[in-house]
Amino acid sequence: MAVTFDLFGTLVDVEYPTDPGTSVADALCEYGVDVPSDWDDAYREVHIDAPEGAEVPLPAHVAAALRSRGAESPDNAARRAVITAFDPDVTTRPGAVEAVEAAREAGPVGLLSNCSVPELVARTLIRSDLDRRGFDSITTSVACGWRKPHRQAFEAAARGLDVNVSDLVHVGDDPDTDGGIEAVGGQFVSLETTALDALATRLRAGEVPCP
Template identity: 55%
Template sequence: MRAVSFDCFGTLVAVPRPPDPAAAVAEQLRGRGVTVPEDWHEAYTEPHLDSPAGAEVSLPAHVRAALSSRGIEADESVVEAAVLDAFDREVVPVPGVEAAITAVDAPVGVLSNCSVPGLVDRVLARAGLLDQFDTVVSSVEIGWRKPDRRAFAAVADELDVPVEALTHVGDDHDADGGIDRHGGRYLHVDGDLTGLPDRLAGREE
């Protein structure tokens, strides 16, 4: 049996990033009564947490560490909610997305690089797509980012297939295309899934 996984951002949906992520996070923190240091942009961009190659660093954990580096301690749940809302933007499904998902005659899931807990599920729910997948896996939940094999293995395990039986659809040759190096199949898309059903069926490459 084979299975198919989709990247989320830029593949299934278009979601603009905040033009100034540090400022967006600061606004949400202040709205929840958290003191934000005057040199917040500097603190936000400094590295605060060590991680091995291929690992995902939780953005809320980074934000809490950035605040702590300036002597400010904040509740974990408050920071998580602030970061999630800071990256909550308008969601636009890409052309052909529903037909592409429906065309998958196999277990189907989502594998997304995302450092914000809960964001992938929220985005897919707003796009009306969440219930169309057998599983949704984000890097912040499993601790590993594409193209690390452990990221692809996580979604493959959820879909009950080996990594080698996984076809991954995405818009990033470096991250999503990493499946090729692990024995699976990569299908590159660029903001439009209209022709994907034929490609999945092998009628077009």
């Protein structure tokens, strides 16, 4: 059995900007970008035509939003601004460390996170109580190109652990996204019904977790 965990809202809580567009605009100004006067509109518009379920990296969206208004982002300013705007304040959720440790005793362990911001997952782990070395594989939507619940997100996580996707037990807080594992034959453990400390107990008892 292989276990994958969602990150945000499952293992950690992160304080996001209350107004992401404004936070990104402020960061762009710091990097010398002339932000368009109608930036709020530009930020909310769709600029990249991606397939359903595909991840659009936020820096690519920001760069496209600037271009739509005749502005540029030299020296990779869009990426740097996004990373600055989403600098995380992290709280590790109760039972998270124990759940990951128990999963490691049962088999390979992975992280599977929807995240359009480069480096955010790595920085979040560094600032949490979780040991990054406790994960055999870390899969993010910004890296693999697909967001949960798309099957390719789960398949990418399975490849990272060298297992069949149907062998995955995925733990998460959102049935609409994390629950997509069931469509590819895996098992979903919802935090709505199974707390992390209870999950750790079941894993250590050799029980396959039940939703």
